Amino acid sequence: MSATTPDATPYVLVLYYSRHGATRTLAEQIAAGIESISGVEARLRRVPEISATCEQTEPEIPDSGAMYVELDDLRHCSGLALGSPTRFGNMAAPLKYFLDSTSELWMNGALIDKPATAFSASSSLHGGQETTLITMLIPLLHHGMVYAGVPYSATELLETTQGGTPYGTTHVSGKRGDNDVDDNEQRLALAQGKRIARLALAMQPLRETK
Ligand SMILES: Cc1cc2nc3c(=O)[nH]c(=O)nc-3n(C[C@H](O)[C@H](O)[C@H](O)COP(=O)(O)O)c2cc1C
Numbered sequence: 001m002s003a004t005t006p007d008a009t010p011y012v013l014v015l016y017y018s019r020h021g022a023t024r025t026l027a028e029q030i031a032a033g034i035e036s037i038s039g040v041e042a043r044l045r046r047v048p049e050i051s052a053t054c055e056q057t058e059p060e061i062p063d064s065g066a067m068y069v070e071l072d073d074l075r076h077c078s079g080l081a082l083g084s085p086t087r088f089g090n091m092a093a094p095l096k097y098f099l100d101s102t103s104e105l106w107m108n109g110a111l112i113d114k115p116a117t118a119f120s121a122s123s124s125l126h127g128g129q130e131t132t133l134i135t136m137l138i139p140l141l142h143h144g145m146v147y148a149g150v151p152y153s154a155t156e157l158l159e160t161t162q163g164g165t166p167y168g169t170t171h172v173s174g175k176r177g178d179n180d181v182d183d184n185e186q187r188l189a190l191a192q193g194k195r196i197a198r199l200a201l202a203m204q205p206l207r208e209t210k
Contacts, residue, residue, distance in 0.1 A: 008076075009039070009040070009041050010039070010040050010041070010078035010200060010201065010204060011040065011041040011042065011043045011076075011077055011078060011200075012034045012040060012041075012042055012043070012077060012078060012079040012080065012081060012193075012196050012197055012200050013043050013045060013069070013073050013074060013077035013079070013080050013081070014027050014030055014031045014034070014042050014043065014044045014045070014081045014083070014193075015045050015046065015047070015069050015073070015074070015080065015081070015082050015083070015095075015098075016045075016046050016047075016066075016082070016083030016084065016095075016119075017046060017047050017083070017084050017085065017092045017094045017095040018046065018083070018085060018121075019085060019092075020085075020173070020177050022085065022121035022171050022173040022177060022181075023083045023084060023085050023119070023120065023121045023171075024046075024065070024066075024083075025121075025171070025181045026083060026119045026120075026121060026169055026170075026171055026181065026185070026189050027044060027046075027066075027081070027083045027119070028044070029169075029181065029186055029189035029190055029193065030042075030081050030083075030119060030169070030189045030190070030192055030193035030196070031044050031081075031193060032190060032193060033189065033190040033191065033192060033193020033194040033195075033196075033197065034081075034193040034194070034196065034197040035193075035197075036190075036193070036194060036197075037194055037197035037198055037201070039201055040078065040079075040197045040200055040201050042193070042197075043073060043077065044066045045066055045067055045068065045069035045070075045073050046062075046065065046066045046067075046068060046069065047068065047069055047094045047095055047097070047098040048062075048068050048094065049094055050093060050094050050097050069098060071101070071102065071104070071105065074102065074105060074110075074111070075105055075110050077114065077200075078114065078200035078201070078203075078204055079114055079115045079116065079117075079196045079197070079199060079200030079203075080111075080114065080115075080116040080117070080140070080145065080196075081116070081117050081118070081119065081192070081193065081196050082095070082116065082117070082118045082119075082136055082140070083118065083119040083120065084118075084120055084132065084136060085120065085121050085122065086120050086121065086122035086123075086127055086128050086129050086132040087132075088128070089127070089128025089131040089132060089135075090128070090131065090132055090135050091120075091132055091135055091136050095136075099139050102139075102143070105143065106142065106143055109144060110143075111140075111143040111144055111145050112143070112144030112145070112207075113144065113145075113146060113203060113206055113207050114144075114145050114146070114200070114203065114207070115145065115146050115147075115148050115196055115199035115200055115203055116137070116140045116145040116146065116147055116148070116196075117147065117148050117149065117150075117168055117192055117195070117196045118133045118136040118137055118140075118147075118167070118168040119133075119168045119169045119170065119189065119192065120132045120133055120136070120168065120170050120171075121163070121170060121171040121172075121173050122170065122171075122172060122173065123172070123173050123174060123175060123177060124172065124175075125162070125172050129163065129165060129170040129172075130165050130167055130170075133165065133167040133168045133170070134167060136168075137167075146199075146203070148195060148196060148199055149165075149166045149167045149168055150164070150165070150166055150167075150168060150169060150188055150191060150192050150195070151166070151195075152166065154187070154188055154191040154192075156183075156184040156185075156187050156188050156191075157188065159184055160182075160184040160185065160188070162179075162182050162184065162185055163181075163182075163184075163185045163188075164184055164185055164188045168192065169185065169188040169189040169192045170185070171185045172185075
């Protein structure tokens with residue numbers, strides 16, 4: 001069974017898809033939370049766009065922004081933070097397309113007992129953020145990952161009038177998609193990053209003693 005690459009610093013894979021940048025902003029904040037915990041790094045990766053016929057439509061190396069994910073990024077991670085815009089109350093197709101390519105990891109149990117969390121952005125407050133997060137956790141459970149949300153010790157959950165759920169951080173981007181990530185959403189993303197980083201470190205011995 002595959003664990004973290006030997007001798008390498010453990011990392012949490014922050015894997016996302018973002019068309020307009022809202023989900024990317026959350027991803028970067030979660031990565032900042034991960035990086036604030038010593039002994040673990042954040043690896044920021046995204047999935048490429050796909051066409052209606054499900055072919056990759058972009059060059060292998062993107063012109064800017066995070067690198068595209070490779071299967072090995074997922075195979076060797078110590079934890080995963082998965083981000084997608086809300087699309088009709090569900091995760092976006094490019095991310096699902098990537099997840100559908102992970103059967104080999106599933107067959108080898110490569111992700112069993114690794115912690116995972118999810119985050120999302122939507123234009124409207126009640127536009128399906130929570131259902132999106134729930135649909136995102138289902139394939140992760142099939143992989144044997146241990147899902148971690150955001151506990152209410154993050155008191156912003158009780159104060160927010162925008163994004164933020166116990167299932168994972170969210171952002172409400174607004175009708176035109178131009179709302180900034182507000183203070184509560186930002187703090188929740190940071191707390192989520194810190195939590196997944198701590199869990200990634202804490203669960204490592206569990207996997208090593210198998
Ligand atoms: C095809 C499609 C479906 C969408 N479905 C929803 C939805 O169900 N609820 C919602 O509030 N916003 C919906 N949106 C808006 C996006 O979730 C929103 O603009 C989000 O902030 C985009 O994230 P990004 O900036 O990371 O691409 C949809 C957008 C698209 C293009």
